[in-house]
Amino acid sequence: MPEKTIYEEMKQKGVTRRDFLKFCGAIVGALGLTRLPTISADGAAYKGAKGFQPAQLVAQALSTKQRVPVIWLELQDCAGCSEALTRSQSPTLGNLVLSQITVEYHETLSAAAGFQVEEAKQAAMQKYAGQYVLVVEGSISPIDDGVYCTIGGRSSLDILKEAAAGAAAIIATGNCAAFGGLPKAKPNPTGAVGVWDLITDKPVINIPGCPAIPEVFTGVLAHFLVFGTLPALDSLHRPVAFYGNTVHDRCLRRPFYEAGKFAESFDDEGARQGWCLYKLGCKGPTTYNACASMKWCGGLSFPVQSGHPCLGCSEPDFWDGGGFYQGQSAPLDKPTVLAAGAALAGGAVVGVGAAALNHAQKKSHKQEPKAKE
Numbered sequence: 442m443p444e445k446t447i448y449e450e451m452k453q454k455g456v457t458r459r460d461f462l463k464f465c466g467a468i469v470g471a472l473g474l475t476r477l478p479t480i481s482a483d484g485a486a487y488k489g490a491k492g493f494q495p496a497q498l499v500a501q502a503l504s505t506k507q508r509v510p511v512i513w514l515e516l517q518d519c520a521g522c523s524e525a526l527t528r529s530q531s532p533t534l535g536n537l538v539l540s541q542i543t544v545e546y547h548e549t550l551s552a553a554a555g556f557q558v559e560e561a562k563q564a565a566m567q568k569y570a571g572q573y574v575l576v577v578e579g580s581i582s583p584i585d586d587g588v589y590c591t592i593g594g595r596s597s598l599d600i601l602k603e604a605a606a607g608a609a610a611i612i613a614t615g616n617c618a619a620f621g622g623l624p625k626a627k628p629n630p631t632g633a634v635g636v637w638d639l640i641t642d643k644p645v646i647n648i649p650g651c652p653a654i655p656e657v658f659t660g661v662l663a664h665f666l667v668f669g670t671l672p673a674l675d676s677l678h679r680p681v682a683f684y685g686n687t688v689h690d691r692c693l694r695r696p697f698y699e700a701g702k703f704a705e706s707f708d709d710e711g712a713r714q715g716w717c718l719y720k721l722g723c724k725g726p727t728t729y730n731a732c733a734s735m736k737w738c739g740g741l742s743f744p745v746q747s748g749h750p751c752l753g754c755s756e757p758d759f760w761d762g763g764g765f766y767q768g769q770s771a772p773l774d775k776p777t778v779l780a781a782g783a784a785l786a787g788g789a790v791v792g793v794g795a796a797a798l799n800h801a802q803k804k805s806h807k808q809e810p811k812a813k814e
Contacts (some may be wrong), residue, residue, distance in 0.1 A: 447666070448504040452778045462628055468663045502667040509666050510573040512565060512604055513547040516597040517624045517633055518663060520549055521652035522615040526659075542662065545573065548592070556738025561652070566607050574665060575608035577601065577636050580617040580624045582677050584632030599641065610671055611636060611645045619647035619678075620757040627761050637678055646671050647678040649730075651754035656735055657683045679729065679773040688751050689725035691733040694718065707748070718745060724753030 443698040445453070515523070520637055521532055527550075544550065545565035551558045565573065577598075581590040587596020605611060613636040616622040624633035636647045648658055664672045672680045689695060694717045697703070703720040705709035712718075719726070725733075726750050745751055750766065753759040 444507045446504055447506055447508060448500075450502075450508060460504075462496065462500060465496045465503065468499050468667065469496050485492070492769065497769040499667050504667075506666070509542045509662070510565060510569040511542050511576055511662075512542050512562060512573050512608075513550075513576040514578065514600060514604060515548050516577065516579035516581055516592075516601070516618070517631065518615065518617050518622075520578070520620075522578045522658075523547070523549055523611055525652040526655045530570055542574075542666070545569070553765050555593075566604065572609055573590060573607065575611045577611060577613050577618045578615055580621045580631075580633035581639060582624075582631040582633055583639065588713075589631035601636070605643055607638045608643055610665060611640060611643050612644060612658070612661060613637065614647060614648045614653045616649045616651045616754055616759065617652075619649040622651065623760055625758070644671055646674060646680060647681065648683075649677075649755040649757075651752075651759075654683070654731060654735055654737070655672060657731060675729075679755075683731040683735075684729040684755065686729065686731075686734075687726055688728045688730055688733050688745065688773075691743055693733070694745060712748065718748075718750040721750050722761070723750035724756070724762070725751040728753040728756055728759075730755040 449460060451464075452485070453548075456464075490590070491667070513523075515574075546558065546562040548558070551561075553561065567795050581597045581601055583598045585595075587598045590597040592600060615634075619726060620635045621629075621633045621638075622635075623802045624631055625635075631759075637647065646661060650657070650659060660683065661672060664670075664680075672682055675681050677686060689698070692698075694715060697715070698717040698719060702711060702716045704716045704718055705720060706712065707721065722744065725745060732751070733745070736743045736746070752765060753762060756762070
């Protein structure tokens, strides 16, 4: 007997057609879908795709597709991304999307342990070969025969390669899995690297952060669930929909930055007034992530809003970049400074120069988004 489609599963659980269509609309909004693929991963065109509204395409896909099997590995990590995901505050997207996948293996969340859960993982990889999404949390240690990270006597490299072989796509969640993270920080004694440094024959999408924003993860999973493909990625394999702008671009403190009003310490009057934290080491102008727009804890807040500088945790080698709590220096763009006028002095000049640097970095950093199959 064939497995039920996602819509049939939701209907059986009491979800009405009206609520189902609302859910489809939530997916469209969360992903910011403006250009929709009309061809699924198997090469089949979506029926009536031409002229369809985005929510209609999502509804059609969920009415014909089955649940997505997921195998989740934890390697050199702190389980922070798993912790963040289980505390997601997004009932319309996170909880509903996660209810439409089957987590076949997750070392931390599984009730079973030892040989029993490992046998379940092997059975799932065989049953869903070429269909499952592999989620990797934590970096990999490939040096010295992988002795620095072993699970059940097997190296993290062996475990990753085995699971990646049958995966339809791989999601590297968190900075550790994406770029090596804290384990890779100098002197990097374990030789830690990210997934995409080792797996080159499978589509890999990076969702960096320390931890990754839960709604970003569920958004990417929703895109794959609906269309069978990964979303458009930037040059670092991050989804453009969530990493297309810097934290600074949408920061609520940016007006103070532009006005040259900066907190000089964590307890001065500027800090109490919510002024820009750039002089305290904020990496917002050079960090690409959706923190300022999606925020955390159900949209309640994010580090800069709560008074802490951005650490740049969604960028490669962010820990070695240092500068935490230390003012950043930026070369001033002379034409920009002159245009600002001689009255802009001191902190205002720093803001103008940093804005010019941010613009130049964004221009060189961005490239034409590419869709990953």
